[in-house]
Amino acid sequence: MEASQLGVKKISVIEFGVAGGNGLLALEEISQEISRELGIAIDVYGFDTGQGMPPPNDFRDLPHVWEAGYFRMDVPALERRLKVAKLVIGNVTETVQAFLERADIAPIGFVSFDLDYYSSTVQAFKLLEGNHSVFLPRVFCYFDDIVGNDWEHHSEYAGVLLAINEFNNAHTSRKVAPINNLRHKRKIQAAWNEQMYVFHEFHHPAYCRHILPDKNWQLPLVPDRNGSGAV
Secondary structure (H helix, E strand, O other): OHHHHHOOOEEEEEEEOOOOOHHHHHHHHHHHHHHHHHOOEEEEEEEEOOOOOOOOOOHHHOOOOOOOOOOOOOHHHHHHHOOOOEEEEOOHHHHHHHHHOOOOOOOEEEEEEOOOOHHHHHHHHHHHHOOHHHEEEEEEEEEHHHOOOHHHOOEOOEHHHHHHHHHHHHOOOEEEEEOOOHHHHOOOOOHHHHHEEEEEEOOOOOOOOOOOOOOOOOOOOOOOOOOOOOO
């Protein structure tokens, strides 16, 4: 809705951490449905090494959970299945900066962060430091690795939650924040409700533009028992 209300005709959606590719295929399919429904073109990108996870750096990468070599990709097989999505293969320390320098990137409206490691997520967050023209004013973000089995022990002192806190502490006008009470707004509650955040770029030129479809939102006084509005 945000892109539509702002008059943006084309957006980008991104998955960091493609693994085998099932999620990227789903993102591609959903994007095509939304595009047909809203009349907005959507470019889909998937970032991955293609070789599986590299070795963890230190405790912040949660080596008790993740190991080098997890989640390898069969690149040719996935590319044959993809219809419109594009793979960006390589280490995020290099691919994110190259992506930001491209002139053909439509404003980003959604990012799925599924890189598992703290260190890789920190590198992916450099995307959020790009020029405001790269984004919509508010970008929906899904964080896969903040909810898991009991033995994963996710906390704000390591892993992805630490990366989020450090990003927020380092920026005054750009923040990554959960969608407050999203779970209670859903008819069917699910774990992913807790994993949805929004990246806010408060200094974006369009951040303060009104986007609600109802341009005259009023709550008139209900009539009293005699049928009049007077008390």
